[in-house]
Amino acid sequence: MxxxxxxxxxxxxxxxxxxxxxSPERYPELGRRYRHHYVASQDALVLFPGxxxxxxxxKARNHWLAVAxxxxxxxxDEALQTVQLHGLFDATRTxxxxxxxxxxxxxxELMAAIGTTPARTLMVGDTxxxxxxxxxxxxxxxxxxxxxxxxxxxxxxxxxHVAHSTADLADWLLAHG
Numbered sequence: 001m002x003x004x005x006x007x008x009x010x011x012x013x014x015x016x017x018x019x020x021x022x023s024p025e026r027y028p029e030l031g032r033r034y035r036h037h038y039v040a041s042q043d044a045l046v047l048f049p050g051x052x053x054x055x056x057x058x059k060a061r062n063h064w065l066a067v068a069x070x071x072x073x074x075x076x077d078e079a080l081q082t083v084q085l086h087g088l089f090d091a092t093r094t095x096x097x098x099x100x101x102x103x104x105x106x107x108x109e110l111m112a113a114i115g116t117t118p119a120r121t122l123m124v125g126d127t128x129x130x131x132x133x134x135x136x137x138x139x140x141x142x143x144x145x146x147x148x149x150x151x152x153x154x155x156x157x158x159x160x161h162v163a164h165s166t167a168d169l170a171d172w173l174l175a176h177g
Contacts, residue, residue: 045082048146050166055088057170063177066110067092068123068133070101090114102132107139122160122177124169131157144169 058065066089069076073094080086091113099105111121123134126147134141135157143159145151151162160176163169 045079047083047085048166050170052085054166054170054173055085058173058177059088061177064090064114064116066090066114068101068106068110068130069093070095070129072096101127101129102136104133104137107133107137111137111139128153128157131159142169142172 055065067076067080069092071079071094073096076092076094077086080089091110093106093109095101095106098109107121107123111117118138121137121139123130123137123139123141124144125131125134125141126144127149131141131143131154141157141159143151143154143157143162145154145162145164146166151164154162161172163172
């Protein structure tokens with residue numbers, strides 16, 4: 001399996017691939033061990049260069065910012081704290097609070113919390129799950145190629161743009177927002 005194919009695996013499919021002989025009854029135990037090691041490495045998180053400036057510029061232009069993530073609430077809060085983004089987002093939803101991606105509920109709840117519509121929402125994501133979430137919720141999307149999934153997998157999901165750097169994303173958002 002290629003590195004890109006491995007990155008695309010999530011949830012049960014990932015567990016079945018990584019530990020093929022593991023009984024499904026032991027998946028929760030493996031999940032707890034993963035979370036333990038993930039939390040222990042939180043201090044190593046860093047933003048891509050230019051990310052904070054881009055987000056601050058969007059806020060200065062009165063854009064609402066939200067996070068839709070497969071992380072747990074605890075994981076998201078710790079990540080935001082580590083990279084000093086706590087308080088920058090107007091709304092957040094995590095996988096342990098609502099239906100996971102690509103079900104549209106997460107994005108629908110964020111739009112309701114902010115008070116906006118699908119026509120006025122743009123989902124920026126680095127996975128096909130993010131882009132499928134946008135499609136399922138009836139919103140536009142932009143993909144970033146420097147994240148979890150290979151950019152070749154994005155075309156079928158119709159993003160308005162595929163950004164290849166934070167600067168590329170910031171420029172596109174400035175020109176189209």
